Amino acid sequence: MQTYYFYLHTNHKTHIYAQKQPIEGLEPEFIWIDCTRDDVLNRAEQWQQEIFQHSQLSVNEYHVRDILNIEHPCAFDTLDDYDLLIFRKLITPEDCIATGQQVGEKHERVFGLATTPMSFIMTPQILITVREQGNKVIESYLSRVEAAVQRPIEEQNKARKLAATPLDLTLRLLNLVADDYLDIRMPLTRRVEYWQQELLQGHRRFTRWHQLLQENMAFQQVENLCEEQIEALQELRDEIVDNYPHLRGKKRNERQDIILVRLDDLTSHIERIQKHTIRLRSAVQTAIDLHFSAIANQTNENMRILAIITAVFAPLTLFTGIYGMNFEFMPGLKHAQAFWIMLGVMIMTTLLLLYYFYRRHMVGRGEKSVIDMLAQQHSDQHMSLFWFLDYEPIKQTVKGTLKEVEKLTKLK
Numbered sequence: 008m009q010t011y012y013f014y015l016h017t018n019h020k021t022h023i024y025a026q027k028q029p030i031e032g033l034e035p036e037f038i039w040i041d042c043t044r045d046d047v048l049n050r051a052e053q054w055q056q057e058i059f060q061h062s063q064l065s066v067n068e069y070h071v072r073d074i075l076n077i078e079h080p081c082a083f084d085t086l087d088d089y090d091l092l093i094f095r096k097l098i099t100p101e102d103c104i105a106t107g108q109q110v111g112e113k114h115e116r117v118f119g120l121a122t123t124p125m126s127f128i129m130t131p132q133i134l135i136t137v138r139e140q141g142n143k144v145i146e147s148y149l150s151r152v153e154a155a156v157q158r159p160i161e162e163q164n165k166a167r168k169l170a171a172t173p174l175d176l177t178l179r180l181l182n183l184v185a186d187d188y189l190d191i192r193m194p195l196t197r198r199v200e201y202w203q204q205e206l207l208q209g210h211r212r213f214t215r216w217h218q219l220l221q222e223n224m225a226f227q228q229v230e231n232l233c234e235e236q237i238e239a240l241q242e243l244r245d246e247i248v249d250n251y252p253h254l255r256g257k258k259r260n261e262r263q264d265i266i267l268v269r270l271d272d273l274t275s276h277i278e279r280i281q282k283h284t285i286r287l288r289s290a291v292q293t294a295i296d297l298h299f300s301a302i303a304n305q306t307n308e309n310m311r312i313l314a315i316i317t318a319v320f321a322p323l324t325l326f327t328g329i330y331g332m333n334f335e336f337m338p339g340l341k342h343a344q345a346f347w348i349m350l351g352v353m354i355m356t357t358l359l360l361l362y363y364f365y366r367r368h369m370v371g372r373g374e375k376s377v378i379d380m381l382a383q384q385h386s387d388q389h390m391s392l393f394w395f396l397d398y399e400p401i402k403q404t405v406k407g408t409l410k411e412v413e414k415l416t417k418l419k
Contacts, residue, residue: 008040008041008043008046008057009027009041010027010038010041011025011026011027011039011152012025012026012027012028012029012030012038013025013035013036013037013038013169013170013171014033014035014036015036023036023168023169023171024155024169025155027156036171036172037131037133037134037172037173037176038134039152039173040061040133040134041135041136041138041145042054042135042136042137042138043137043138043139044074044077044137044138044140045140047071047074047075047137048075051071051075054071055071058135062130062133062135064088064089064128064130064133064135065088066089066128070084070128073091073126074093074126074137076124077124079093079124080093080095081093081094081232081235081238081239082239083239083242083243083246085246088130089128089129089133090128090129090130090243090246091126091129092126092127092239093124093125093126093127093239094124094126094127095122095123095125095235096122096123096125096142096144096184096187097120097122097187097188097191097229097232098123099187099191102141102142103140103141103143104123104139104140104141120225120228120229122232123138123139123142124138125138125142125144126138127177129173129174129177131173134177136180144184144187145180147183148179175266178266178269178270181240181273182273182276185276185277192280192283195226195284198222199287199290199291202219202291202294203290203294206219206297206298207298219291219295222291223288223291223292226284226288226291229280230281230284230288233278233280234281236277237274237277240273241274243270244267244270244271247263247266247270248263315364318360318364319357319361322353322356322357322360323356323357326349326352326353326356330349
């Protein structure tokens with residue numbers, strides 16, 4: 008458990024500085040108490056007493072259970088004494104959150120992604136955060152505050168302004184959570200590009216459907232997480248609109264509309280993340296549809312070839328069937344040239360049928376199959392943005408225009 012006291016500078020009324028110990032004779036603007044889940048786990052009553060000693064705040068027993076619930080969804084609840092916001096964040100590779108046997112409880116991985124809860128208990132003068140050990144978002148901000156504490160009081164607010172109220176600090180931490188998505192945005196995009204290439208290549212059969220389904224469902228999990236976060240932030244916004252003095256610092260005149268703008272910006276950021284994830288899912292689904300369309304087209308191409316072969320050999324089968332009947336008297340059966348005549352008729356029939364199919368564009372003029380086109384390696388991998396200049400009519404027009412400009416230049 009770490010405690011930070013934020014004070015208003017005596018000379019600069021807009022500057023805030025932080026200390027790790029209370030200053031006698033000065034009332035802090037607000038107090039930030041940062042706790043890890045291990046501080047609360049298996050010692051909930053003792054933790055409640057410690058919180059009461061530092062802040063004179065009694066945390067509801069049911070809220071303590073919600074804080075300890077590692078699978079609790081995003082939620083917002085308000086009481087007369089404080090407000091509780093539970094916000095889930097994705098566990099990124101940079102987070103050093105212990106899982107499995109190390110903590111006795113395991114963060115459930117749904118389709119390869121794991122999330123962790125962050126709890127914010129807010130009053131006008133107290134902010135209590137409860138998070139997992141190794142949460143990069145909180146620890147990076149803690150390091151920033153620690154660096155500010157090490158500097159002289161006059162210089163603490165110059166490099167980057169510190170938070171002025173518990174609500175202000177909460178929004179800053181939530182902004183860092185939203186920015187944390189940027190760390191996985193590019194890997195997810197590259198993963199989608201990889202699956203597109205695998206689905207649209209024609210060299211080998213695609214068999215990794217189970218893995219593709221798992222990763223596609225991971226995108227859906229991100230969408231659901233963003234939806235939960237937006238709903239929790241909307242409830243927080245409603246509380247700010249309906250009961251802003253309940254969250255505003257007692258000695259601060261921070262405007263309500265500024266807080267709402269910052270909260271709306273945070274919500275808009277999460278909505279953009281959700282839309283980006285939807286676009287990635289749509290790209291994967293489009294590649295899957297193209298893959299099956301290519302397979303269906305190839306199947307139709309094969310069936311077309313088989314149908315043409317059947318149609319060509321059907322008359323030949325008819326002729327051989329007729330002259331294969333065991334009748335004693337048949338026209339031309341005893342003729343000396345009957346075999347060659349019949350062979351010539353069969354060859355002519357075959358050629359006529361092939362010519363007919365050729366005229367109907369059913370054979371000999373077909374394009375490559377979709378699979379072959381997808382597998383084709385083009386020598387020019389990058390499309391020129393000025394491809395239209397190679398179009399002959401446009402090329403002639405450009406040349407004529409250049410000649411006219413050259414003539415006008417010479418006249419001048």
